[in-house]
Amino acid sequence: MVTFRLPRLFEKKRGSRRTGSQAWGQFGEACFYGSLLVAGVVFTVILGRRILEAPGFASISLWTWLLTLLLPGALLSIGGSGLARLLTGWGRSEEGMAALRRFPEMFQPSGRGFDANEFPSVPPWENFNNSPGTMLRYRLPLESAESWSVFGFGLFAVLWNAVVILLAVAAGVDFVGGQTDWLLLAILVPFVAIGIGGVVVFVRALVLQNAVGPTQIEIADHPLRPGDRCDVIIGQGGIGMFRQISLSLELEELATFRQGTDTRTERRVVREEPVAEWRAITIAPGHRFEERASFEVPAEAMHSFASLHNSVTWRIAVRVEPAKWPKFTRHFPIVVLPQRTGPTLLNTPPAGIATVGSGR
Amino acid sequence: MSRTAGQERLEPRVVVNFDRPSRRYDPQETVRLQYHVAGTGDAQVRMIERSALWYTEGKGEEDLGICFFERITDAEHLPPTQRQGEFAFRLPASPMTYEGTIVKIRWCVRVRLFFKGRRDFVSEHVFDVGELPPAMPLRQPPTAPR
Numbered sequence: 001m002v003t004f005r006l007p008r009l010f011e012k013k014r015g016s017r018r019t020g021s022q023a024w025g026q027f028g029e030a031c032f033y034g035s036l037l038v039a040g041v042v043f044t045v046i047l048g049r050r051i052l053e054a055p056g057f058a059s060i061s062l063w064t065w066l067l068t069l070l071l072p073g074a075l076l077s078i079g080g081s082g083l084a085r086l087l088t089g090w091g092r093s094e095e096g097m098a099a100l101r102r103f104p105e106m107f108q109p110s111g112r113g114f115d116a117n118e119f120p121s122v123p124p125w126e127n128f129n130n131s132p133g134t135m136l137r138y139r140l141p142l143e144s145a146e147s148w149s150v151f152g153f154g155l156f157a158v159l160w161n162a163v164v165i166l167l168a169v170a171a172g173v174d175f176v177g178g179q180t181d182w183l184l185l186a187i188l189v190p191f192v193a194i195g196i197g198g199v200v201v202f203v204r205a206l207v208l209q210n211a212v213g214p215t216q217i218e219i220a221d222h223p224l225r226p227g228d229r230c231d232v233i234i235g236q237g238g239i240g241m242f243r244q245i246s247l248s249l250e251l252e253e254l255a256t257f258r259q260g261t262d263t264r265t266e267r268r269v270v271r272e273e274p275v276a277e278w279r280a281i282t283i284a285p286g287h288r289f290e291e292r293a294s295f296e297v298p299a300e301a302m303h304s305f306a307s308l309h310n311s312v313t314w315r316i317a318v319r320v321e322p323a324k325w326p327k328f329t330r331h332f333p334i335v336v337l338p339q340r341t342g343p344t345l346l347n348t349p350p351a352g353i354a355t356v357g358s359g360r
Numbered sequence: 361m362s363r364t365a366g367q368e369r370l371e372p373r374v375v376v377n378f379d380r381p382s383r384r385y386d387p388q389e390t391v392r393l394q395y396h397v398a399g400t401g402d403a404q405v406r407m408i409e410r411s412a413l414w415y416t417e418g419k420g421e422e423d424l425g426i427c428f429f430e431r432i433t434d435a436e437h438l439p440p441t442q443r444q445g446e447f448a449f450r451l452p453a454s455p456m457t458y459e460g461t462i463v464k465i466r467w468c469v470r471v472r473l474f475f476k477g478r479r480d481f482v483s484e485h486v487f488d489v490g491e492l493p494p495a496m497p498l499r500q501p502p503t504a505p506r
Binding site for chain 2: 093094099102120121251255256257258268269270271272300301302303305310337338339
């Protein structure tokens with residue numbers, strides 16, 4: 001039960017807090033999702049009746065049914081799911097909602113040892129440990145940002161140039177027909193320039209990715225703890241001269257936030273521990289650069305952390321400076337667990353979620 | 361904020377005393393605390409929620425993880441009949457309190473009072489899990505990965 005207050009047309013936003021009434025906000029949301037649901041029901045009834053009353057009802061194919069019910073189905077699902085979400089959270093506090101979301105975890109087994117359930121909010125490390133190394137225990141996977149960038153450049157180049165081709169064909173048809181659309185030609189010139197630029201950027205990224213050769217990292221143990229010392233082997237493929245190859249341990253913070261309608265991600269390296277550095281390297285055909293080093297996770301280090309919008313990630317960074325190609329950095333994420341605590345504490349039961357009393 | 365005629369102005373306060381004045385705990389330790397609710401007058405509290413949780417602060421959207429949650433609805437355990445309370449919970453192994461540059465992790469205890477016919481009131485009390493030094497920015501932004 002909340003004190004009645006009329007909604008205000010204009011409201012202030014102070015950081016993440018708003019001056020407006022939460023109850024009115026929820027009411028507005030409920031009206032929006034409710035209207036979508038009602039529209040979905042009305043559409044379904046009207047369309048369903050028309051189809052059933054159509055003369056060739058029996059011959060209507062499944063695809064026609066699906067296409068006809070696509071719009072009302074979308075309205076029903078968006079409206080219904082939105083209303084269900086609102087009803088689940090109605091009158092609940094932020095903590096109550098979080099406890100409700102955590103409830104399924106209570107049924108999961110929480111074994112001891114290196115069990116992911118034992119370290120809430122530490123990212124899972126199974127994918128880092130499923131590839132054995134040839135000399136050390138694990139071969140670390142490469143952070144996939146490199147491949148995604150090349151894919152993104154390629155997709156942009158294809159889509160943009162498809163539009164350019166359509167415009168060019170339209171301009172060509174006009175020209176053959178004895179007409180010249182100067183506006184279309186004026187638009188076409190910058191479009192062609194951007195299209196060529198897109199192809200150049202994509203080809204350059206593709207060549208750079210494949211020309212220098214792969215980088216491999218193997219480590220002796222994983223996951224690690226603050227204060228742990230660990231052996232690492234770096235393998236760098238390629239042919240020719242490299243000015244420098246360096247290895248370092250980095251801690252990166254990542255935050256995802258909304259700015260207007262955009263979702264943005266900001267990354268910041270907050271710690272960098274140099275591990276090893278090699279200069280003036282020549283790799284002969286059929287060979288690869290291979291060196292062993294060891295590093296120590298700082299004793300007072302923050303553990304790896306990942307939540308929905310924020311993360312703290314440890315990674316091994318390999319900086320390569322080839323003689324004939326631009327220098328580049330490749331990242332190999334690792335997981336660092338929290339500092340060790342007393343073994344007896346591990347046996348105490350976990351914290352719980354309870355309701356005392358006769359209900360709400 | 362408008363008030364219904366006859367409603368007295370409330371200034372609720374929740375005073376929390378941790379079993380450790382430094383409010384610093386190690387992961388997997390048990391935290392014990394007592395609280396006292398004041399300033400509610402004769403207003404009827406229909407429910408109290410007490411919880412322990414971590415949340416993120418900084419540049420990103422706020423994330424939240426609950427460690428302990430308890431709801432009290434019995435009138436005999438609620439103000440004005442009973443103004444004190446105590447509870448205990450065991451901390452998980454992670455996350456630890458972290459003072460990063462764009463990501464910060466804080467632990468807190470919240471006591472939320474739900475009044476009859478009024479807005480709810482929440483009192484937050486921060487404590488530390490672990491003892492990590494604050495992070496310092498090195499460079500911004502990092503070189504694009506290849």
